Amino acid sequence: MTIASRDFRELRLDGVSRGFGALNALKDVTLTIQRGEFITLLGPSGCGKSTALNCVAGLLPLTGGSIWLDDRRLDQLRPEDRGFGMVFQNYALFPHMNVRKNVGFGLAMRNESKADIDRKVEDALNVVRLSAQGGKLPGQLSGGQQQRVAIARAIVIEPPLVLMDEPLSNLDAKLRLEMRAEIRRIHQYLGSATIYVTHDQDEALSLADRIVVLRDGTIRQVGTPAELYSRPAHADVAEFMGYRNIIRTEANPGSNGWVNVGIGGAEIAGTPLEGVQRGRAIAAIRPEDLSPVGNGPIVARVETAEYRGRDFYGTARTEDGTELYFRSEQNAAVGEVLHLGADPARVLVYADTAASRPAELAPNGIAA
Amino acid sequence: MTLATTHSVGVTEKPPLRLRLQQKGFDGVTLLVLPAVIFVLALFVYPFLYGLVLSFQPKEGGWLANYSKFFSDRFLYGTIMTTFRLAVPVTIFNIALSVPVAMRMRLMRRQKVLTTILVLPITLGTVLVAQGLLSYLGPQGWLNRTLLAAHLISHPIALLHNYWGVFLSLVITGFPFTFLLMLSYVTGIDGSLENAAATLGASAAQRFRAIFVPLLIPGLAITFCLSFVQAVSVFPSAVLLGAPAGPTRVISIAAYEAAFEQYDYSLASAIAMIMALVQLAIVAIVLAARGLFYRGPAGSGKG
Numbered sequence A: 001m002t003i004a005s006r007d008f009r010e011l012r013l014d015g016v017s018r019g020f021g022a023l024n025a026l027k028d029v030t031l032t033i034q035r036g037e038f039i040t041l042l043g044p045s046g047c048g049k050s051t052a053l054n055c056v057a058g059l060l061p062l063t064g065g066s067i068w069l070d071d072r073r074l075d076q077l078r079p080e081d082r083g084f085g086m087v088f089q090n091y092a093l094f095p096h097m098n099v100r101k102n103v104g105f106g107l108a109m110r111n112e113s114k115a116d117i118d119r120k121v122e123d124a125l126n127v128v129r130l131s132a133q134g135g136k137l138p139g140q141l142s143g144g145q146q147q148r149v150a151i152a153r154a155i156v157i158e159p160p161l162v163l164m165d166e167p168l169s170n171l172d173a174k175l176r177l178e179m180r181a182e183i184r185r186i187h188q189y190l191g192s193a194t195i196y197v198t199h200d201q202d203e204a205l206s207l208a209d210r211i212v213v214l215r216d217g218t219i220r221q222v223g224t225p226a227e228l229y230s231r232p233a234h235a236d237v238a239e240f241m242g243y244r245n246i247i248r249t250e251a252n253p254g255s256n257g258w259v260n261v262g263i264g265g266a267e268i269a270g271t272p273l274e275g276v277q278r279g280r281a282i283a284a285i286r287p288e289d290l291s292p293v294g295n296g297p298i299v300a301r302v303e304t305a306e307y308r309g310r311d312f313y314g315t316a317r318t319e320d321g322t323e324l325y326f327r328s329e330q331n332a333a334v335g336e337v338l339h340l341g342a343d344p345a346r347v348l349v350y351a352d353t354a355a356s357r358p359a360e361l362a363p364n365g366i367a368a
Numbered sequence B: 001m002t003l004a005t006t007h008s009v010g011v012t013e014k015p016p017l018r019l020r021l022q023q024k025g026f027d028g029v030t031l032l033v034l035p036a037v038i039f040v041l042a043l044f045v046y047p048f049l050y051g052l053v054l055s056f057q058p059k060e061g062g063w064l065a066n067y068s069k070f071f072s073d074r075f076l077y078g079t080i081m082t083t084f085r086l087a088v089p090v091t092i093f094n095i096a097l098s099v100p101v102a103m104r105m106r107l108m109r110r111q112k113v114l115t116t117i118l119v120l121p122i123t124l125g126t127v128l129v130a131q132g133l134l135s136y137l138g139p140q141g142w143l144n145r146t147l148l149a150a151h152l153i154s155h156p157i158a159l160l161h162n163y164w165g166v167f168l169s170l171v172i173t174g175f176p177f178t179f180l181l182m183l184s185y186v187t188g189i190d191g192s193l194e195n196a197a198a199t200l201g202a203s204a205a206q207r208f209r210a211i212f213v214p215l216l217i218p219g220l221a222i223t224f225c226l227s228f229v230q231a232v233s234v235f236p237s238a239v240l241l242g243a244p245a246g247p248t249r250v251i252s253i254a255a256y257e258a259a260f261e262q263y264d265y266s267l268a269s270a271i272a273m274i275m276a277l278v279q280l281a282i283v284a285i286v287l288a289a290r291g292l293f294y295r296g297p298a299g300s301g302k303g
Helices: A049-057 A099-109 A114-127 A143-155 A173-190 A201-207 A225-230 A235-240 B002-009 B017-023 B028-055 B065-072 B074-105 B111-123 B126-137 B142-149 B163-187 B191-199 B204-232 B236-240 B251-260 B265-290
Strands: A010-020 A023-034 A038-042 A064-069 A085-087 A161-165 A193-198 A210-215 A218-223 A245-253 A259-263 A266-272 A279-285 A298-307 A312-318 A323-328 A337-341 A348-351
Touching: A010 A049, A023 A049, A023 A064, A023 A193, A023 A218, A038 A049, A038 A201, A049 A161, A049 A193, A085 A143, A085 B191, A099 A114, A099 A143, A114 A143, A114 A173, A143 A161, A143 A173, A173 A201, A193 A201, A201 A225, A210 A225, A210 A235, A218 A225, A218 A235, A235 A245, A235 A279, A235 A348, A259 A279, A266 A298, A298 A323, A323 A337, B028 B265, B065 B074, B065 B265, B074 B111, B074 B163, B074 B204, B074 B251, B074 B265, B111 B163, B126 B142, B126 B163, B126 B236, B163 B204, B163 B236, B191 B204, B204 B265, B236 B251, B251 B265
Parallel strands: A038 A193, A038 A210, A085 A161, A161 A193, A266 A348
Antiparallel strands: A010 A023, A010 A064, A210 A218, A245 A259, A245 A279, A259 A266, A279 A348, A298 A312, A298 A337, A312 A323
16 A cells, blocks of 8 residues: 555654664754655765665665654555655666566556556656657666656656655766756656755755755755855855865954954955854855955965866965965966955854864864 | 887788787687687597497497487386486476575675585585485484484385485585575676665565566576586486486486496497487577576666
């Protein structure tokens, strides 16, 4: 008996934990997913995101907590009784069945009539634009096509929830962009709630309604792509969201609610987060927000510069040895001295605590 | 270096023989195959052809006399059926036992230890196993004495010098081989396929039937052929543990008797040829049947 219905209000993970021996892959994860929502679990490898997905799918038993679909408890159910659609990283297409049989497998397991199966399979193949390939074996398809078959197979059973485990990681860059748009389109068309696991922040930003950032098996932040992009809650999240300049520094109260931080011998204003006002702090700036300006306070010598079409990205080093990633609209020659500055709203200042210290700043790492 | 020399000689001239051979895939390394070729020629091809010719030179009668003798004497042609009656059930039993064990083992962490234990009998050899079974299963053996002491049976059960003695010994010596083959085929099936089937609503039995079995069929066919051929050539255990005059008079015993009791090497060769043909026929049938099923990779596609 499966719960093959999209009519649910929310899926709730309540204190979900999963240990492997002494290792806690997932620690007390609590999360609510609304009907129709697209959630991405984002984090570096080993952060527990795939574990979380497998726990929801029922492929891994929990070692603590519970999972609820509205008021039905799911975590005791076997995967075949949960009725979620899952897309695997390696596609996991049945190699001995043609595309139609693969897509229709879930329907056949539900004992649907031949006519219903044929109709729904055709519909699903239309959605993923593979109607012409129905008779082929998976081995005869390209990687992108296989991925679309895997998606069709997962959505054809009209699951309340679709689970995707890094579905694009095996595709080349161009195909990945295409498939990303495709997944977005399919989600908008079908409206089933989706949990999407990825380590690629671009993928997460472009697909998700909400992003869940995981690190070491715990949730670090849950927010919309815009929130995570512009206001990461902690320094480690900032690092993961593309704030490549992560600088250990001292903070002092500044004017207009800013805090002043020292970077490369200069003092610049930033936005205080986590209530930091004074003392040890971490400043986070995206390379695209750190650029040469007329009266830029940070003086640094260009070490590398790469051409990116519209502008240049490069690294520069300050007098005191701090390496900075910057963006420039003019060509920056190696050895040239730049005066870099940043909008205080784009300089995020975090408390320097052990719990949120980015991986790059190991305890004995870069000196303050 | 060789290339440079060729250029200085000029383009019109033919490249040296060595280069031409190299382009066709023959070079010094090819010579390494020679010992194996000599081995096969001397120890397989020559004896086989010798036996084939010998089988057409009977002691008396026309050139087919041996074959007509074999197929007209029930005592001789019956051995084919006897051999089948042993080899086929033993092979099927071994495979049927291997698959579930292999399926369970693929999920285990200490695979190596269990594999070693299961494979140990392969190192013992048929005669040692037969010797062990003789003392273990005999009327005064541990098994019968235990069962008698437990009052489970009133008379010793006869497990020796009959069909079951040979059957058991073939299982013991054949299982490790069958198991190792099956284990590699079973572990070759991508575990994510089963997970995918589970998330699509397939119960364990459905997953086995719809995913596992079809992907395992090529492996089953190969394993069946190899295990079957091994069981057909049974000789020591048929003599030591079976009833060589009756129910376990397999074809190899007939050949042995012809050669070393009647000293009719020609007839013995003919029997050996028939034995080979019968095996080949079975293998051909099984492999042809395999062709009707999916034979591609058991992975989940690219990636």
